[in-house]
Amino acid sequence: MYFFISQLSISDILMTTNIVPNLLHVLLKNGKFVTFFGCFTQFYFFGASEIIECLLLTVMSYDxxxxxxxxxxxxxxxTSGVCVALTAMCWLLGFFVSFILTITPTKLYFCGPNIIDHLFCDIVPLLKIACSDTFIVRLQIEILGAPAVVITTTIIVVSYTHIVRAVLKISSSTGRQKVFSTCSSHLMVVSIFYGSLFSVYILPTRGQPSTINKILSLLYTVFTPLINPIIYSLRNNDIKKAIHGTIYKR
Structure with a gap:
């Protein structure tokens, strides 16, 4: 469990270091100039960290x-070998799929003001300012993105369905509470991450103000990496004991 949490933390660090510095600059300066290469570099690492987090949360649910x-x-x-293999698969798939999703949009033709109405370089605002046909890009996103979301969501739902059944079979309420507490932190993180992700990319957004989309995008780019360590720290007795011991030693 701690091994997977450490990998999730690395993914969150990748996300925040990629998004937050530029985000703060955009908010403080009311906009920012970004190069073509810099925009798609940010999009590549953003997509990789999002895919990696989806896969890691799925592996953690199976765990x-x-x-x-x-x-x-x-x-x-x-075993340790299985854990390392699953984690390596998450990272490799994340970077590989993100690379494919990044290469195709770079071949689009951009003209006009080239102003991205967003807080960072995401695929939806990039496609809005493209002058060439975006059908291939949208088709590629649906082919690669939809199965990934459906498969990971299905694995998580199936895993927790079996977990709930196992918990309900325990006769004592104390035993049920103890067993459920081992996965409650992960369930909270999954709910926050997938909830914000679905609200931006899955649910219909036509006619929705761009400000709402920007706020929703902050949930999975800033709020989720911020809240993840807090949730796991507050719900983990070992971490609370370590913090308590460190404070009182001083």
Whole structure:
């Protein structure tokens, strides 16, 4: 669990270092000039960190499923080698898929004012200012993005369905609370991340003010990386004990 949390933290750091410095500059200066290469570089790392976080949250849900539904076989199933292999797969797939999604938009023709009405370089505002046909780009996003979202969401839902069934079979309320507390932090993080992600990219946004889209985009680019360590720290007894010991030693 701690290994996967550390990988999730690295993904969050990648997201914040890629988005927040430029975001603060845009807000303080009421806009910012960005080069063509710099914009698509930001989009590449943004897409990679988003995909990696989706995959890591999915792997973590499977890890919680094995820990709760098959506790006696947990150490033999989730070995260190398996954990490293799953994590490596998440990072490699994230960078590879993001690379494919970034290459095609770079071949579009941009003309006119080239003003991106957004807080960072995202695919939706980029396609709005493109002068050439964006059908191929949109088709590519649907082919690669839709299955990824559906597959990861399905795995998470199935995993937690089995977890809830296992928890309900426990006779004592204390036992149920203890078991559920091991995955409550992850469930909160998944709900916040996927909720904000679905609200921006999945739900219809036609006629929705651009300000609303900007605020929603802040949820998964700034708020989620900020709240993740807080949630895991407050819900984890080991971390609370370590913080308590550090404070009182001083």
């Amino acid at each position: 919680r499923y094995v820990a709760i539904c098959n506790p006696l076989h947990y150490t033999s199933i989730m």
